Amino acid sequence: MTMTQLQSASPSVSAAAKAPGYWRSVGQRLMRDRVGIASALVLLAIVVSALAAPLIAPHDPNSGSVMTRLSPIGTPGHLLGTDATGRDILSRLIWGGRLSLLSGITPVVLATLIGGTLGIIAGMSGRLVNGIIMRITDIFFAFPSILLAVAISGVLGNGLGNTLVSLTVVFVPQVLRVAESATVQIARQDYVDAARATTASRLLIMTSQVLPNVLSPILVFATSLIAVSLVVAAGLNFIGLGVAPPAAEWGSMLNELRDAIYINPTLSILPGVMIVATSVCFNLLSDSLGSAMNIRETDK
Amino acid sequence: MTQHIRTESLGLPDVGGPAQPLLIVRDLKKHFPVRSGLMGKAEKVHAVDGVSFRIGKGETLGIVGESGCGKSTTTRLLLDLTRRDAGEIIFDGRGLGGGRDGISLKELRRGMQMVFQDSSTSLNPRARILDIVMFPLRAAGVDRTKARDRASMLLDRVGLHPQAFGHRFAHELSGGQRQRVNIARALATAPRLVILDEAVSALDKSVEADVLNLLADLKAEEGLTYLFISHDLGVVREVSDRVMVMYLGQIAEIGPAETIYDRPGHPYTRALLAAVPSLDPAKQIAEPPLKGDPPNPINPEPGCRFRARCPYAEGVCKAIDPAPVPVGEVEISCHMCNRASGHSQAADWLDALTKETADA
Amino acid sequence: MIRYALIRILSAIPILLGVSVVSFGLLFLQPGNPVEALLPLEASPQIAEMMKQQLGFDQPVWRQYLAWLQRTVQGDLGVSLYDGLPVAGQLGGALFNTMVLAIPAAVLAFVLGGALGLIAGYHRNTWIDRSASALAIVGVSLPQYWVAIVLVVLFSVTVNWLPASGMASPDGIPRSFSDLSNMVMPVLALMLVPMGVVARVVRASVQDILSQDFIAGLQAKGLARGRILRHVIRNAMSAALSVMGLQFGFLIGGSILIEVVFNWPGSGQLLNLAIFRRDIPVLQGTVVVVAGLFVLTNLAIDLAQAAIDPRMRR
Numbered sequence: 014m015t016m017t018q019l020q021s022a023s024p025s026v027s028a029a030a031k032a033p034g035y036w037r038s039v040g041q042r043l044m045r046d047r048v049g050i051a052s053a054l055v056l057l058a059i060v061v062s063a064l065a066a067p068l069i070a071p072h073d074p075n076s077g078s079v080m081t082r083l084s085p086i087g088t089p090g091h092l093l094g095t096d097a098t099g100r101d102i103l104s105r106l107i108w109g110g111r112l113s114l115l116s117g118i119t120p121v122v123l124a125t126l127i128g129g130t131l132g133i134i135a136g137m138s139g140r141l142v143n144g145i146i147m148r149i150t151d152i153f154f155a156f157p158s159i160l161l162a163v164a165i166s167g168v169l170g171n172g173l174g175n176t177l178v179s180l181t182v183v184f185v186p187q188v189l190r191v192a193e194s195a196t197v198q199i200a201r202q203d204y205v206d207a208a209r210a211t212t213a214s215r216l217l218i219m220t221s222q223v224l225p226n227v228l229s230p231i232l233v234f235a236t237s238l239i240a241v242s243l244v245v246a247a248g249l250n251f252i253g254l255g256v257a258p259p260a261a262e263w264g265s266m267l268n269e270l271r272d273a274i275y276i277n278p279t280l281s282i283l284p285g286v287m288i289v290a291t292s293v294c295f296n297l298l299s300d301s302l303g304s305a306m307n308i309r310e311t312d313k
Numbered sequence: 314m315t316q317h318i319r320t321e322s323l324g325l326p327d328v329g330g331p332a333q334p335l336l337i338v339r340d341l342k343k344h345f346p347v348r349s350g351l352m353g354k355a356e357k358v359h360a361v362d363g364v365s366f367r368i369g370k371g372e373t374l375g376i377v378g379e380s381g382c383g384k385s386t387t388t389r390l391l392l393d394l395t396r397r398d399a400g401e402i403i404f405d406g407r408g409l410g411g412g413r414d415g416i417s418l419k420e421l422r423r424g425m426q427m428v429f430q431d432s433s434t435s436l437n438p439r440a441r442i443l444d445i446v447m448f449p450l451r452a453a454g455v456d457r458t459k460a461r462d463r464a465s466m467l468l469d470r471v472g473l474h475p476q477a478f479g480h481r482f483a484h485e486l487s488g489g490q491r492q493r494v495n496i497a498r499a500l501a502t503a504p505r506l507v508i509l510d511e512a513v514s515a516l517d518k519s520v521e522a523d524v525l526n527l528l529a530d531l532k533a534e535e536g537l538t539y540l541f542i543s544h545d546l547g548v549v550r551e552v553s554d555r556v557m558v559m560y561l562g563q564i565a566e567i568g569p570a571e572t573i574y575d576r577p578g579h580p581y582t583r584a585l586l587a588a589v590p591s592l593d594p595a596k597q598i599a600e601p602p603l604k605g606d607p608p609n610p611i612n613p614e615p616g617c618r619f620r621a622r623c624p625y626a627e628g629v630c631k632a633i634d635p636a637p638v639p640v641g642e643v644e645i646s647c648h649m650c651n652r653a654s655g656h657s658q659a660a661d662w663l664d665a666l667t668k669e670t671a672d673a
Numbered sequence: 674m675i676r677y678a679l680i681r682i683l684s685a686i687p688i689l690l691g692v693s694v695v696s697f698g699l700l701f702l703q704p705g706n707p708v709e710a711l712l713p714l715e716a717s718p719q720i721a722e723m724m725k726q727q728l729g730f731d732q733p734v735w736r737q738y739l740a741w742l743q744r745t746v747q748g749d750l751g752v753s754l755y756d757g758l759p760v761a762g763q764l765g766g767a768l769f770n771t772m773v774l775a776i777p778a779a780v781l782a783f784v785l786g787g788a789l790g791l792i793a794g795y796h797r798n799t800w801i802d803r804s805a806s807a808l809a810i811v812g813v814s815l816p817q818y819w820v821a822i823v824l825v826v827l828f829s830v831t832v833n834w835l836p837a838s839g840m841a842s843p844d845g846i847p848r849s850f851s852d853l854s855n856m857v858m859p860v861l862a863l864m865l866v867p868m869g870v871v872a873r874v875v876r877a878s879v880q881d882i883l884s885q886d887f888i889a890g891l892q893a894k895g896l897a898r899g900r901i902l903r904h905v906i907r908n909a910m911s912a913a914l915s916v917m918g919l920q921f922g923f924l925i926g927g928s929i930l931i932e933v934v935f936n937w938p939g940s941g942q943l944l945n946l947a948i949f950r951r952d953i954p955v956l957q958g959t960v961v962v963v964a965g966l967f968v969l970t971n972l973a974i975d976l977a978q979a980a981i982d983p984r985m986r987r
Binding site: 035202203204206207208209210211212213214217221222225226229 | 389392394419422423426427429430434435436437438439440441445448449452453482495498502
Binding site: 170252275 | 689814823929949953960963971
């Protein structure tokens with residue numbers, strides 16, 4: 014018996030059983046990434062302030078006095094000034110986070126569920142099913158995404174729901190492609206064959222071997238897609254598709270303040286700063302998530 | 314006291330007795346369709362083209378051949394990872410898909426397991442080692458606690474302390490350790506036949522020796538049967554009782570390892586062995602080594618597959634596909650080993666071969 | 674190459690058909706029935722019925738589609754519900770105006786981005802390198818419409834160097850310096866992000882090539898820098914082209930919003946107006962033509978890439 018040197022004690026699994034799983038180890042690595050932490054904190058602050066808007070916003074976002082219209086940044090009582098109808102910009106930015114985040118994040122969540130599922134199915138299927146799904150996807154890729162989003166939500170008409178639908182339609186093919194190529198790549202790996210060579214059902218192989226490995230690229234892509242989605246969603250609102258006034262939303266605020274550009278130019282930049290900051294943070298978070306999920310990167 | 318891997322609850326019982334070959338393969342075929350270009354005509358790669366062999370209980374059959382000869386496809390067909398076009402697979406006397414007396418694919422996959430080639434891609438990178446070894450057990454319906462205990466025992470048997478290694482990920486292990494995990498996983502459901510597909514090829518020589526020792530120990534202690542595939546002729550000779558030489562999806566020569574290595578009967582085997590440097594001048598084979606790559610196995614023409622690279626090729630080799638002929642204990646698919654084939658050198662070749670046998 | 678080109682061109686046909694199906698289908702997303710969408714609100718039921726028959730809405734959908742496709746391929750995009758003018762004519766002019774911005778923006782993004790990437794690649798870890806990378810990373814997060822506003826604030830409001838909106842000459846073609854000044858900011862806003870992306874891709878390609886062994890070999894042999902540079906540029910161009918297709922789509926999409934900011938009478942502006950006038954024929958026509966052009970642009974880029982880099986010909 015040459016190989017079993019560690020034979021003496023009867024084998025115990027207690028340590029292995031308590032060891033954290035893959036997802037917890039991803040969390041631990043994420044916690045060590047300073048950029049990731051910083052962007053997550055900024056996002057958390059934006060999300061929490063949007064949720065707590067009724068508590069923390071200094072003024073009513075939808076009412077203002079014409080007496081105090083277009084007051085500059087730093088005005089006492091109106092830290093970030095007021096807009097053309099005298100509404101407090103800080104309050105509107107805080108409230109605006111609700112609709113902006115909602116219309117930026119929801120389509121990506123929906124698209125990830127739909128596109129991810131279809132992509133994994135396409136990746137696991139034979140040539141026929143894969144061909145049908147992927148060729149339809151190609152067609153949607155033939156449209157510049159903003160054109161498609163504007164056209165669909167233009168035809169559907171105004172309203173938050175329609176914006177969400179149009180953006181979801183635009184993003185589904187994008188997630189689908191990422192999910193499909195990841196699945197095709199994973200399904201070729203020997204460990205999937207090893208699992209197939211057991212008595213495991215297709216479903217078990219899918220959930221235990223394929224899913225955990227395709228989920229990482231999908232989630233990383235989805236996080237970066239939120240960055241895009243926020244910008245496009247605000248863009249739709251900017252040209253007047255989407256939420257109806259007087260609701261506060263960063264894109265539509267940008268449009269409102271643009272009209273006053275000659276009177277108070279700096280104000281018109283503010284909502285854009287929010288869009289860019291949120292979007293950049295999601296991009297950075299996506300990068301951090303990518304390296305935290307890259308299992309080979311950290312430990313070597 | 315070492316725990317045995319064999320277990321009543323998981324393994325398949327020996328139904329055929331010692332005389333029954335554990336595995337009989339008859340006329341296995343796989344032709345992959347390929348399409349060249351958009352409007353190219355459909356062609357077929359004859360990856361495995363009529364392969365028949367048997368493995369006795371407790372035996373190790375080695376398969377050698379250049380890359381692309383169909384070694385790996387053969388193993389995939391045996392486990393139904395790739396669906397075969399034709400051919401019979403009989404495990405311990407029970408035919409796969411053979412009705413009432415047959416064996417189901419599920420049973421077959423409990424009785425036959427595979428250790429994969431590349432240890433870096435054959436282990437799920439996002440699963441812990443213990444979970445990897447537990448997987449076949451969980452798939453077979455073993456409850457979590459029992460599966461965990463057995464997986465720990467298996468890790469221990471392959472020389473990895475479960476407490477030290479069970480919670481690690483594959484990338485945290487060395488190549489040799491990963492291959493041990495691979496072996497533990499293959500043994501999880503107590504198979505009787507283990508396919509080792511280039512199982513040690515990627516390892517350093519010293520690590521390779523350790524893993525080969527482990528495999529030898531496991532075989533002796535558990536009464537396993539191995540199908541050992543490698544392009545390394547030296548290793549195959551070392552571990553195999555019998556050897557099968559494959560060329561372009563067909564068997565060139567099959568028989569006892571000793572005989573084939575000492576007195577190769579097929580010109581292809583000779584060329585293959587000539588390419589291996591030997592330190593013993595007496596064992597050097599005077600044969601021109603193979604030049605170039607094997608031809609493409611797409612829509613092969615009739616006749617001997619090896620004729621394009623064979624120094625003895627004649628008209629008959631082009632006209633007729635050589636059937637396997639017994640020469641002593643070896644079966645050789647070459648016209649020169651068949652006096653009745655019409656090959657001009659058949660008599661000389663066979664005489665030389667039998668003389669060598671007599672001398673030995 | 675000819676074989677590849679032929680296959681690639683043929684493969685664009687089903688995509689174009691798919692694009693036409695989606696564009697045609699837009700009509701049915703419209704709340705209410707399509708005839709109502711095509712008619713002015715005050716139209717009487719009799720007229721609606723007449724219209725329905727005339728436009729073939731009593732026919733099965735696939736027949737409607739085929740009829741529409743036939744008209745579209747022949748260049749007949751119907752008439753606007755707003756002013757009764759043929760859509761094709763309006764769209765033609767608007768598209769031309771869009772191209773007046775998009776083509777210079779694309780060319781500049783390609784050339785300047787390429788140059789920036791080349792410099793960054795040769796001078797690793799300098800400020801040029803870092804800013805090109807930063808621009809590319811922040812790039813997708815920079816809404817072009819916001820960049821446009823920032824530019825207006827900087828160059829029109831603060832210093833009044835450039836006109837904040839409009840197109841000087843009626844046909845879009847700049848004839849004088851002042852005509853040109855109208856184009857500066859829209860082009861700048863459009864090209865910034867694609868430029869960053871091109872710069873990043875080129876930089877990566879240059880660094881990749883320079884780190885390869887054979888380059889060291891060439892240098893050791895004392896071969897002219899020029900030959901190495903030629904090799905580098907060839908590869909970098911192929912890399913840049915590979916992202917240009919997507920970036921051109923980004924540019925065209927972005928122009929929808931940019932044209933709103935600068936009040937530029939292009940196809941984006943037209944689409945925008947069509948939406949608010951509920952002018953479905955104009956909307957449909959714009960979508961199908963712009964998407965079709967996008968497919969053809971990608972086709973052209975693929976072919977150009979295959980011409981430069983034989984590896985792309987698979």
